[in-house]
Amino acid sequence: MAVQQAPSHLGRLVCLFAFLLLLHSGYSTFEHLSYLKAIDGHESGLPQDIVIELMASVAIFGLGIVMVADDFKEILMETEMAKQTIESLDARPSFYGFSHRGRAVFRNVSFKK
Amino acid sequence: MLLDPAIRNWVLIPIMLVMVLVGIVRHYVTVLLNGTPKKADLKSARETKALQRAAILRAHGSHLPEQAFQARKSYLSEAFEKGTYLKDPIGSNKPKGNLMSDPAYVETMMDGMKKNIMNIVPQTVIMGWINFFFSGFVLIQLPFPLTIRFKSMLQRGIETQDMDVTWVSSLSWYFLNLFGLQSVFTLILGSGHAADAMRDMQAMSTMGMGAAAGPQMGPTGQPQDMHKIFLGEKENLDLAEHEWGLDDVETRLLVKYGKKPRSVLVDKRTKALAAASASAAGASSSTPPAALAATAAARSKKARRQV
Amino acid sequence: MSGQLNPEDALYVDMFIAKNSQTMTFIRSSYSAILGLAAGILGLTNWSGFVFYFVGSAFLSTLVFLVKAKASPGTYFRSPFDVFTEGVLGGLLSYILFWTLLYGIIHVYD
Structure with a gap:
């Protein structure tokens, strides 16, 4: 249960790529707005290609982060127990010991029949 | 187009950077201050675990056959009544008045105080620093609108009456960072970091009840009377029905x-x-x-x- | 600790429930930061900003549902709707932070 999952290199690559795309579109917006200010133009929304690049980077980052994150583990106890063998759970009945707290717990019990 | 870029270079980014770094430093200082986790005290652990054992028996008794259930039930009832699991046996007189003499109790108080200090001191220092150096000018425009009532809080130090609430001062940038960086810290430092607001809220609601090392404390901070709790649990046990x-x-x-x-x-x-x-x-x-x-x-x- | 134990809890492995919740929070918080950056670059204001966040969150939820939970979230979470709702409000705060940051840097400063 304490085994680390192998890191997903493809996922990290995808995340990096999407982040670079985001940075690039951010810088393009910045340049575009400076250009508009330089020629005294009014703001009329961002050019189409920057918006498309932005949306693509967001979508690709979503894909990447889902790949990078650890897998989900099943939560039902049954599936976990199904993976255990009988040897790990209840082994070697000929080696049972009897010097345990049952001696104290069951001392005064009367078995009703 | 509306604000000087020097503000961005010398106020916006530095405040954010400082808060991130202070958060990281605070996390490591807390780790160093707390030192190695303390060894659990056998008697205190036994007390808590005995109580849990009774609760587990009541909840999952259906897994045991009748006799096993009855045997455990009678044994636990008897033990609770006689007080075999109590840390200090009933007969001994523990002076309840002077709590400072109990070293374990003092430890618990010190832990709580350390945590509080590590949270409050950096916050106060940074707030003072910002108010001293970065007051009196507009820092940034919020992209979303707020009501008029926030104006006095967010525009402290700027004496205009007509400017709309989206233009705010540095202190509000500090608050934005305070709340927004919580998840960033979780990403960088892992889930057990010292700046976690959730952990603070939990710590406040369960004061003193952490590892089994410390003595049990009730919500008012007084050590709880374990004997009464044991008797209450015994009542519950007596009422429990067995259902194979x-x-x-x-x-x-x-x-x-x-x-x-x-x-x-x-x-x-x-x-x-x-x-x-x-x-x-x-x-x-x-x-x-x-x-x-x-x-x-x-x-x-x-x-x-x-x- | 009060004696409020629910026998139904024995069906689940607590550690895995917590681990799944932690993974979900990780995914949501990193994605909220990126959404905030994108919203700031786009220059969204007021309602469109919040709408963008919830749409983006829904997109992420569907991605997680399809890729990570393999279309059966009930195996990984106690309630199948947890995939869609967990961590959304926590991500909102960091979304607002990064949204304000980028909006300020690109659209307000020179």
Whole structure:
């Protein structure tokens, strides 16, 4: 249960790529707005290609982060127990010991029949 | 286009950077201050675990056969009454007044105080720094609108009346960072970092009740009277009914594989319920019929789920 | 500790429930930061900003549902709707932070 999952290199690559795309579109917006200010133009929304690049980077980052994150583990106890063998759970009945707290717990019990 | 970029370079980014770095430093300082985790005290651990044992017995008793359940129930009841699990036996006089003499209690207080200090000191220092150096000018425009009432809080130091609330001062940038960087810290430092607001809220609600190393403290901070709690748990135990999960497992198995119709189970349930209520009406039993009906309903629900 | 134990809890492995919740929070908080950056770059204001966040969150939820939970979230979470709702409000705060940051840097400063 304490085994680390192998890191997903493809996922990290995808995340990096999407982040670079985001940075690039951010810088393009910045340049575009400076250009508009330089020629005294009014703001009329961002050019189409920057918006498309932005949306693509967001979508690709979503894909990447889902790949990078650890897998989900099943939560039902049954599936976990199904993976255990009988040897790990209840082994070697000929080696049972009897010097345990049952001696104290069951001392005064009367078995009703 | 509206603000000087020097503000961005010398105020916006530095404040954010400082808060991130202070958060990281605070995390490592807390780790160093706390040192190695303390070894749990055997008697305190035994106390808490005995209580949990009784609760587990009540909740999962259906896994045990009748005799095992009864044996554990009587043993635990007797132990609670006699006080075998108490940390300080009933006979000894522990002076309740002077709590400062108990070293374990002092440890718990110190831990709580350390955590509080590590949270409050950086916050106060940074707020003072910002108010001293970065007051009196507009820092940034919020992209979303707020009501007029926030104006006095967010535009502290800027004496205009008509500017709309989206233009805010540095202090509001500090608050934005304070809340927004919580998840960033979780990403960088892992989930157990010292700046976690959730952990603070939990710590405030369960003061003193952390590892089994410290003595038990109630919500008011007074050490709880474990003997009374044990007696209360004994009452609960005495009321517990035993309900063996394997009672009618043959019928359930046959129904599951279709050899017998499901109506057989339902008939058994209603018959058992009728018998139980008849016996409860006839003889005065301690469990009220409402609880009995509730257990019978839970029984049938569990059987239906397991089948 | 009060004696409020629910026998139904024995069906689940607590550690895995917590681990799944932690993974979900990780995914949500990193994605909220990126959404905030994108919203700031786009220059969204008022309602469109919040709408963008919830749409983006829904997109992420569907991605997680399809890729990570393999279309059966009930195996990984106690309630199948947890995939869609967990961590959304926590991510909102960091979304607002990064949204304000980028909006300020690109659209307000020179």
